[in-house]
Amino acid sequence: MDSKNITMQQMRELVARESWVKTPFKYTQLGAGLSLIQQQALLMVSEVLQSFIKDFYNMHLDKAKNRPKALFSEHVLRDGLPTMKIYLADLGVNPSNYNAAREAIEQINLKVEHPEFDQYGNPTGRTLLTNVFSQFGFEDTGDYYHFEDKEGEKQAVMRKQPYIDVKINPDVAEWAFDMSQGYVNHLKKIASYSTKRPTPRLYLMLMNRTKKGERTVRILLTELKEYLGIVPYKDERTGEMIVPYPKFANFRQKVLDAVKADLDRMANTDPQTTDITFTYELLYPGTRKKGDPEAILFHVERTALGTAYNVVVNHAKMPQPVQQELFATVPEASASGLTSEHPRRDYDAGAGADLWAQLLADYDGAAKSLLARAKYLGLRGGSFYVSISKADDDQWDALDKEWNSVYAVARPLLNIPRLAPAIVKTVQGG
Numbered sequence: 001m002d003s004k005n006i007t008m009q010q011m012r013e014l015v016a017r018e019s020w021v022k023t024p025f026k027y028t029q030l031g032a033g034l035s036l037i038q039q040q041a042l043l044m045v046s047e048v049l050q051s052f053i054k055d056f057y058n059m060h061l062d063k064a065k066n067r068p069k070a071l072f073s074e075h076v077l078r079d080g081l082p083t084m085k086i087y088l089a090d091l092g093v094n095p096s097n098y099n100a101a102r103e104a105i106e107q108i109n110l111k112v113e114h115p116e117f118d119q120y121g122n123p124t125g126r127t128l129l130t131n132v133f134s135q136f137g138f139e140d141t142g143d144y145y146h147f148e149d150k151e152g153e154k155q156a157v158m159r160k161q162p163y164i165d166v167k168i169n170p171d172v173a174e175w176a177f178d179m180s181q182g183y184v185n186h187l188k189k190i191a192s193y194s195t196k197r198p199t200p201r202l203y204l205m206l207m208n209r210t211k212k213g214e215r216t217v218r219i220l221l222t223e224l225k226e227y228l229g230i231v232p233y234k235d236e237r238t239g240e241m242i243v244p245y246p247k248f249a250n251f252r253q254k255v256l257d258a259v260k261a262d263l264d265r266m267a268n269t270d271p272q273t274t275d276i277t278f279t280y281e282l283l284y285p286g287t288r289k290k291g292d293p294e295a296i297l298f299h300v301e302r303t304a305l306g307t308a309y310n311v312v313v314n315h316a317k318m319p320q321p322v323q324q325e326l327f328a329t330v331p332e333a334s335a336s337g338l339t340s341e342h343p344r345r346d347y348d349a350g351a352g353a354d355l356w357a358q359l360l361a362d363y364d365g366a367a368k369s370l371l372a373r374a375k376y377l378g379l380r381g382g383s384f385y386v387s388i389s390k391a392d393d394d395q396w397d398a399l400d401k402e403w404n405s406v407y408a409v410a411r412p413l414l415n416i417p418r419l420a421p422a423i424v425k426t427v428q429g430g
Contacts, residue, residue, distance in 0.1 A: 032229020
């Protein structure tokens, strides 16, 4: 489905099929190198965090200077953190595979690094690694199932519940769910939809870097590998240091190209199961073009599902056809009100005035004086609405490609799709 030629009804249908959750970015950094079923189980924990994340921002705790920025209040930590049950069926596991799934999930040993404190609450200067969860496993049902083994001997095994009992460790909750780096909004079942182990983590990193509307993301190779958990480690059996993908060509093939193909596959399913895809470039220092690049430049594109989410949930502007001009003109209001084409005001009067002021402060190009003379009207769906004089209208159109520079400044402020109009102008007396 083409993300630029999609109706509102189609958008609503796409969004209705999926669920998104917000996850503290710090939490996504833990547990690198896990299998897809293990990653999905950990991401499902985010469901119980949603009200706390909402309260965190409603109470303006993101403005606090302390580190870490605790998601949970002292009151919640004292009276008890929320618990949850994650059903294997919700992880997409077939009942015939429950035992294998239980075995994989019970191997999860998620730890977070945090400072050590003495008995008086003073930091000792040392750090510790502690389990994020005080419980993350399957309780017994209380009954047994009986069978005969290969030797014909009768055996009895306690049955397990079909869900994971989850309890967050209150001693390290503020570090594991630290909100200093904000949150990433993502598809709840992205790991279930993936077929490659690195896909969910690279997806989460790109979603985090593009949450303010960016479409081009530069990530250092060392930073990317660390987040993906592709770092040297010691072989416990031999004591030898193992370097995963020692040659960049291997990393490119097994990680970058594999994840790209995985997301492309999800974008081409019906219905779609990813809200982004990407292409990438390798950035080398100087004139060198071989070996390890310094960074990867990702070009992130929204799929039809991603565009639908932005419009339906985030109330972004409907995507415009590729050939449409960046800046649109609408008829001016008559003395008795608005024209018959626009029977009511098409914007929220006065809304976004602070963002418009920020645009005027941040932009310093050839159109600056024109923007300063424009009368600010309001905001709607990711577009500034302004009124300009008839004399300025000719200059406005003559600047042509300069508006791309204005748009580059406006787009991050408005968090809108690349092709949506950033400014809609009306012409006084036009």
